[in-house]
Every structure is written in structure tokens, then in C-alpha cells.
Amino acid sequence: PRLLVLHGPNLNLLGTREPQIYGSTTLADINLALARRAEAAGVELVSFQSNHEGALIERIHAARAEGVAYIIINPAAYTHTSVALRDALAGVGIPFIEVHLSNVHAREPFRQHSYFSDLAVGVICGLGAEGYSLALEYLLARVASDTA
Ligand code: DQA
Numbered sequence: 001p002r003l004l005v006l007h008g009p010n011l012n013l014l015g016t017r018e019p020q021i022y023g024s025t026t027l028a029d030i031n032l033a034l035a036r037r038a039e040a041a042g043v044e045l046v047s048f049q050s051n052h053e054g055a056l057i058e059r060i061h062a063a064r065a066e067g068v069a070y071i072i073i074n075p076a077a078y079t080h081t082s083v084a085l086r087d088a089l090a091g092v093g094i095p096f097i098e099v100h101l102s103n104v105h106a107r108e109p110f111r112q113h114s115y116f117s118d119l120a121v122g123v124i125c126g127l128g129a130e131g132y133s134l135a136l137e138y139l140l141a142r143v144a145s146d147t148a
Contacts, residue, residue: 003139004068004094005034005132006056007049008076008085014101022101025129033129034072034136041140053078057088064092069143070121071096072135079104079114086115097135100125 007027010017015026031047038045048059056078063071071094078085079100089096096119103126104111117123122138124131 002043002067002069002143003038003045003136004059004063004071005031005045005047006059006071006073006075007047008056008074008078009051011074011076012049012051023128030129030132034132037133037136038140041144043140043143045136053082053084056085060085060088060092060094063094068094069146070094070139072099072132072139073097073116074099074101074132075114075116079116080110082115086119089116090119095121097121097138098123098125099131099135101128101131102126 011027014022014030015024027049034047035045050056050059056075060071071089073089073096075082075085075098079098096116098114098116098120104114105125114123124135127134
């Protein structure tokens with residue numbers, strides 16, 4: 001794929017998980033909307049969710065071998081804990097956008113530090129599921145200008 005969307009732990013529960021914070025859109029809805037939008041633009045997009053740090057790391061390693069151009073990642077709770085996931089993204093050198101459904105800066109203090117933000121092309125948080133779509137629009141424009 002040209003674009004890879006990675007979802008961290010507990011995001012498989014979207015739709016029923018604390019909907020007052022994360023909304024009622026399911027992960028399947030999000031992935032379908034992204035896949036349709038990318039397809040309409042003629043860009044291949046694959047989504048992957050895992051509750052396991054190592055599985056996410058190995059998916060990032062595979063992305064380099066596959067020639068993935070850009071990653072959209074919501075590292076979920078690993079945002080605030082995972083040096084290993086950060087190192088994986090730094091290690092493959094694939095540019096990425098960090099997305100959070102909620103505004104992490106308006107929540108508990110432990111959510112206000114990210115191991116990813118300083119490496120990210122950009123960060124979107126607090127815009128719900130639409131944040132992923134906005135990240136995708138940005139990357140579709142960038143892919144188009146890369147190949148122009
Ligand atoms: C999250 C915010 C994180 O703090 C939290 O652990 C999540 C989801 C978000 O999308 O708002 O699991 O990344």
C-alpha cells in the first residue's frame with residue numbers, strides 16, 4: 001500500500017468505548033470511509049489495528065519493505081508510554097501523521113505527553129473520527145504532488 005493507517009490498543013472497541021469521549025463511530029466505519037476516499041483518489045490504503053505493541057512494531061517494519069509512503073497512526077495509550085513504537089517509526093523513516101479522536105490536552109495530565117509528536121509531520125487531536133479523514137486529505141494532496 002502507499003498509505004498505512006495504524007490503530008493502537010482498545011480502538012477496536014470504538015463505538016461502544018466511552019462514547020462521550022471517543023464518539024459512536026466504529027473502527028470499521030472509520031476504516032471503510034478512509035478506504036473509499038483513498039480508492040476514489042486512486043491511492044492504495046490499508047488499515048491495521050492491534051492491542052499488542054510488538055504487532056504494531058512489526059507492521060511498521062513490514063511497511064518499509066512494502067514501500068509505504070506515509071502512515072497515519074493513532075497510537076492510543078502507547079502514545080504516552082511506548083519508546084519502542086516511537087523507535088520503530090524513527091527506524092523506518094516513513095513520515096507519519098499522529099491522530100487522536102479526543103483532545104488529549106484537555107484531559108488527564110498523563111495524556112499530555114506524546115512520544116510521537118516531535119517526530120510527526122503533524123498532529124490532529126480533538127476532532128473525533130473526522131481527524132483521520134483530514135489527515136488522509138492532507139496525505140492525498142501530498143502523494144499527488146510527490147508524483148507530479
Ligand atoms: C486516544 C487518546 C489516548 O490518550 C487514549 O489512551 C486512547 C485514544 C484518542 O484517540 O483520543 O486510547 O489516542
